[in-house]
Amino acid sequence: MAPDRPASDPWAVPDVPILARSAHDRIAHRRTDEGWVTAAWDDPASRVLLISPAGTAQVRPGPSLRYVPPSEAAVDGVRVLLGAADGAVYLALLATDEIAGADWRGLRELATELTDLDVGLLTTAVALQAWHRTHRHCPRCGARTEVSKAGWTRTCPVDSSEHFPRTDPAVIMLVHDGAGRCVLARGPQWPAGRMSVLAGFVEAGESAEAAVAREVREEVGIEVCDVAYVASQPHPFPASLMLGYTARVAGDPRLVIDADEIVEAGWYTREEVRRATDWGSEPALDAGQPLPPLRGLPGTMSIARQLINAWLLEG
Template identity: 50%
Template sequence: MSRADETLLDLALSRATVDRSARERADDATVAQALEDPRTRVLVIRDGRSRAAAGDPASLDLRAPAPGDAARSPWFLGRHDGVAYLAVDETPPASVPDAAGAPGDGWVSLREVGAELDDTQAGLLTTATALHGWHHRHRHCPRCGAVTDVVQGGWVRRCPADGSEHYPRTDPAVIVAVVDGDDRLLLATGSGWPDGRVSVLAGFVEAGETMEAAVAREVHEEVGVEIDDLVFRGDQPWPFPASLMLGFRARARTTVLTPDPAEIRSAAWYTRQELADHVADGSRTLPTRVSIARVLIEEWFSGPLPEPRREVSP
């Protein structure tokens, strides 16, 4: 992998100002004390969405602690300037219809507003979204199947039957902007994507594999291209549900495209003018600005491209 010779990318979901205060998590009194402090701010999450505050620019409606919060097993997100931040999950049981999480009703997702929030709120919502997904997928002990207890401020689930502890996991994934010798960018359409939706290539790091090897493997498997001059450009959490996206730029050593039909419907090389024309006439849809894919594309393009429709890729 080549050494990057310029500043790493400024990525929407990599921003954060809140100290996670891991030592405080281990103290069982931390959450109880925070709930008694009127300065504490609480982020409510429901069906993976949080309530938005009125006004522009976008912001979240963080409230003071409320009666009943303790019964919801709040998650301790950290502390900033002496203020504690908690998250509470108000997602109703699956059997209860819930309209509050529907788009356009004052509840927003990280995908929708992650790039518009300030640094503090972007970090809070990214963390809360990741914890929300983990808690809902890991209620039971993987060893014995018992229902686990939430401890350490929401960062650990402990099995009451065998005493084992379980932690949020993060799955590393690589994403790469591949450019050929003519400075054309490689973009592809996934097999299950809508017509015209294009992005750079991405895939998960496999067991026992380095990031660099994963990039080379994914590009070759998906479109048959060999690469070199791999440069790391930045990373950001992607809690949909639990990934860390590791962004790269690479140069193609071969340019013949052989898409794997199981993964890729189509792939092509684009000049800057060709991509700009396709985006302008609506024949191509790009990832949104919250994604690292969009930032990698616009880094190659050397400037912003028009806003896409509300569709997101990693």
């Protein structure tokens, strides 16, 4: 468990990635104890986190997550045992329909401002909400599955098969030249000026390190060496685990862009990177002033920003 770590310097490098923070015990051994779980849902001291179909949660000023007693969580949805902390049991109600009232906000907005306890619980609840929403039928026979093990599995009533929350491993990597430059790129979904590091999913039968080399080769046409693991972070949008790496270019540094995935890519110096700001906060430029190709970086919630910030500190 990591200590509470609210929002701070956008150029800081946290020892634990933002969405990897946690301060609760998942008490997995309780998930099969139906009597205990039922009692937890009947206990007015239990704390319930309501999650909307859009994956948002209710918040209080601060901000902090708004937990309610079970009696105030009387809406249709999936009931989940999240865990326990400081003597309290934490539950989630993954609502089927939208719930009126209160201030509803998403994990992307809140992550850097929440305590370790709140961000760990919300990340888990959002991940489970996305999985339950899209995995309601048995992949073997197509029958409607039933929620089991306190919201952590779905069981097929026809063939008795159990199905578990899906997590898709993905690699995300900062590629550098060992001499003060790194590769940043943008996909077609991002506006001009917003750049990030390269990333891609690990394929079947592939190691994470091999995926780093393959994705870099496919996206920008260069070879890499010295692939080194840095940290991991859940990314429940909807079901990824981001494995962070650094890698050094090997041989010719000329970029050959895969136009299907990458609109723009380039080598950037530390000075150029430090002049950029968070996505969405890029300063307006005077009319006629030339636009630099790099103006915005991923926010501090992302492991992409952690990789960038750590590289900046090296030089």
